[in-house]
Amino acid sequence: MDYLKENSKIWDDRSANADRWSVPVSSEETALAGKGEWGILLTPTKPVPRDWFPKELTGKDVLCLASGGGQQGPILAAAGANVTVFDNSRTQLEKDIQVAERDGLKIKTVQGNMQDLSAFSDESFDLVFHPWSNSYIDNVLPVWKECARVLRRGGILLAGFSNAIECIFDPVKLEQGELNVAYKVPYADVDHLDNPEIKRIAEAEGYIWGHTLTDQIGGQIAAGFAIVGFYEDRGGTALDNYISGSIATKAVKL
Numbered sequence: 001m002d003y004l005k006e007n008s009k010i011w012d013d014r015s016a017n018a019d020r021w022s023v024p025v026s027s028e029e030t031a032l033a034g035k036g037e038w039g040i041l042l043t044p045t046k047p048v049p050r051d052w053f054p055k056e057l058t059g060k061d062v063l064c065l066a067s068g069g070g071q072q073g074p075i076l077a078a079a080g081a082n083v084t085v086f087d088n089s090r091t092q093l094e095k096d097i098q099v100a101e102r103d104g105l106k107i108k109t110v111q112g113n114m115q116d117l118s119a120f121s122d123e124s125f126d127l128v129f130h131p132w133s134n135s136y137i138d139n140v141l142p143v144w145k146e147c148a149r150v151l152r153r154g155g156i157l158l159a160g161f162s163n164a165i166e167c168i169f170d171p172v173k174l175e176q177g178e179l180n181v182a183y184k185v186p187y188a189d190v191d192h193l194d195n196p197e198i199k200r201i202a203e204a205e206g207y208i209w210g211h212t213l214t215d216q217i218g219g220q221i222a223a224g225f226a227i228v229g230f231y232e233d234r235g236g237t238a239l240d241n242y243i244s245g246s247i248a249t250k251a252v253k254l
Helices: 003-016 027-034 072-078 090-103 141-150 164-168 171-175 196-205 213-222
Strands: 061-065 082-087 107-111 125-130 151-162 225-233 246-253
Touching: 003 090, 003 196, 027 072, 027 090, 061 072, 061 141, 072 082, 072 090, 072 107, 082 090, 090 107, 125 141, 141 151, 141 213, 141 225, 151 213, 171 196, 213 225, 213 246
Parallel strands: 061 082, 061 125, 082 107, 125 151
Antiparallel strands: 151 246, 225 246
8 A cells, every 4th residue: 555645645635624734824814924923833732933934034935845734835925935835635735726826825836745855956945844744654764854955054944743652552542531552652553554443543534653753853963954943732632631742843954
């Protein structure tokens, strides 16, 4: 099975059913962004600090990586950036196209695998905005290497991702609010499809990989980035009562 294609289809369905990451921003929000009043998310609930972005977005080349859904891309475009939205889901990209046409914004969309940014030349962007999404691929290291390649020197990578600690728990019981340790990290749904409940969840929500923090954070450093910002956020599971399940980082290409 090609899990990349399967996740693309699953996200097409999630997008069509108004997943939380698939509800486009309003015309009012883009209008405010044009006046400098805006905020966007890398993780489920906390807006990214404004001082993580360049002081002036006008004219900056921005790649919204695995970031379709009509949310972040339109806001950044309205704020003056030259925005390209890259996503594995055609339906997610259509949300950005719809908002751009509705509000008179210029947004370029490209469909593809976040591990392969060969559609872009070296040093094409000033900022890569990469919200919570790399749990849907088997290896995050190529993502960081590709981000480093397409960013200009001094360019900024803003990334949100999960703390894979939630993957050690039985996912069915976790949905019910129970914490039952059953698996180890690194984790992959595809290794446990003999469990019909994991198979059910994966087929409905997408095939997940739980990456180590060594790969998520250390991988950025190894790719040539300096981590200069960090915060945690909710993950959206029962684990939130005990630990923040999402992480955001700001990294600068050296």
